[in-house]
Amino acid sequence: MKLLKTLILSGLLLSAPASADVLADKNCGSCHRLKPEEIEKSFTGPDLHYSGNKFQPEWLKQYLINPEVIRPAGFVTDPGFLPKTDLPPHASSSIEDANALTKELMTLKISTPAPVNPEPLSKGLRAKIKYQFERTFGCISCHQSLNLAGKVRGGISGPSLVNAGNRLQAAWVADLLKTPETYIAKSRMPSYKMEPATLEQFTRFLMTLKKENIK
Amino acid sequence: MLINRKFLLTGIALLIILVTACGQSEQSTSIAKPPTQQEVGEVREVNRQTLQPKIVTVTEETRQTYKWYCSQCHGVKGKGDGINAKFLTVPPRNHTKAAYLETRTNEQLFEAIKFGGLSVGRAPCMPAWGHTLAEDTIHSLVRYIRELCHCEAF
Numbered sequence: 351m352k353l354l355k356t357l358i359l360s361g362l363l364l365s366a367p368a369s370a371d372v373l374a375d376k377n378c379g380s381c382h383r384l385k386p387e388e389i390e391k392s393f394t395g396p397d398l399h400y401s402g403n404k405f406q407p408e409w410l411k412q413y414l415i416n417p418e419v420i421r422p423a424g425f426v427t428d429p430g431f432l433p434k435t436d437l438p439p440h441a442s443s444s445i446e447d448a449n450a451l452t453k454e455l456m457t458l459k460i461s462t463p464a465p466v467n468p469e470p471l472s473k474g475l476r477a478k479i480k481y482q483f484e485r486t487f488g489c490i491s492c493h494q495s496l497n498l499a500g501k502v503r504g505g506i507s508g509p510s511l512v513n514a515g516n517r518l519q520a521a522w523v524a525d526l527l528k529t530p531e532t533y534i535a536k537s538r539m540p541s542y543k544m545e546p547a548t549l550e551q552f553t554r555f556l557m558t559l560k561k562e563n564i565k
Numbered sequence: 566m567l568i569n570r571k572f573l574l575t576g577i578a579l580l581i582i583l584v585t586a587c588g589q590s591e592q593s594t595s596i597a598k599p600p601t602q603q604e605v606g607e608v609r610e611v612n613r614q615t616l617q618p619k620i621v622t623v624t625e626e627t628r629q630t631y632k633w634y635c636s637q638c639h640g641v642k643g644k645g646d647g648i649n650a651k652f653l654t655v656p657p658r659n660h661t662k663a664a665y666l667e668t669r670t671n672e673q674l675f676e677a678i679k680f681g682g683l684s685v686g687r688a689p690c691m692p693a694w695g696h697t698l699a700e701d702t703i704h705s706l707v708r709y710i711r712e713l714c715h716c717e718a719f
Contacts, residue, residue, distance in 0.1 A: 488690050488692035505638070507638075
């Protein structure tokens with residue numbers, strides 16, 4: 351019996367992925383939520399317990415090596431909503447660490463959102479949705495995006511969408527717009543009850559936003 | 566002749582105002598025809614009953630709601646100086662200025678929050694909060710704005 355217990359225990363230990371330690375080694379959990387059950391604690395960085403749903407692995411790896419600014423006003427958790435300009439930049443990792451971290455982060459998933467048509471939007475539809483992005487839904491008040499001239503425009507309280515097409519998975523974007531509560535208990539963003547067709551076009555529009563299009 | 570020119574000038578000025586969007590967009594003005602509500606999938610259900618003046622008292626929750634959502638643009642104290650303010654072409658309303666707010670009825674304020682700025686002929690930067698906030702919450706926010714401006718509608 352004791353032998354059996356030891357066997358099971360050692361089996362459990364061995365079967366735990368070795369790379370799981372990478373997140374702990376790098377102390378990611380001190381700023382980021384890595385498990386859905388961690389709710390009470392208030393984190394100073396964005397939730398990562400659905401990284402595998404949210405990010406494109408190539409972007410994640412590049413980010414870890416050479417971090418870019420996603421939230422120009424910092425990750426604002428303060429209910430008084432004061433910009434935190436004193437936040438240190440995200441640590442940068444070596445290529446090996448970035449590979450290991452990306453591999454591990456991509457396993458963190460909480461949902462299986464339906465895939466979105468990967469075809470890029472036509473120029474006409476892009477212009478139409480861009481118009482809605484600015485005027486119908488007012489997204490640009492809080493999110494930076496690119497205008498048709500390739501210039502960065504928009505507010506800073508929400509994450510920048512200038513590089514959304516490289517950073518995010520289309521299926522996740524669509525799912526977030528449809529059911530934000532799956533990912534964020536209480537967002538600062540208004541809910542939009544979009545028609546499915548609008549939602550799909552919106553997602554595909556966001557996927558056209560890439561930093562290489564900045565002029 | 567002079568009158569005709571005046572008309573023309575007013576027309577041009579109106580057009581310019583109409584096509585100006587939120588994000589300081591000099592290039593975003595290529596579309597002449599705005600999409601209809603149906604196209605964008607936003608079905609606006611105006612229930613006249615709920616637009617009637619309703620007094621909902623301001624609670625701590627109202628203040629927290631204002632801080633959480635509204636302060637992004639309107640500022641923590643409602644002075645129109647939120648962290649997004651300087652990035653918008655149309656500055657967010659300063660809720661402490663009675664001179665303007667006393668010209669707005671409570672229904673107009675309610676509609677602006679529930680259906681967005683465009684619904685009351687104001688800037689599109691203000692999104693619609695009708696799918697996010699309960700009607701009573703919106704009524705209490707209207708009361709809170711009245712507290713901030715120390716004013717009532719005429």
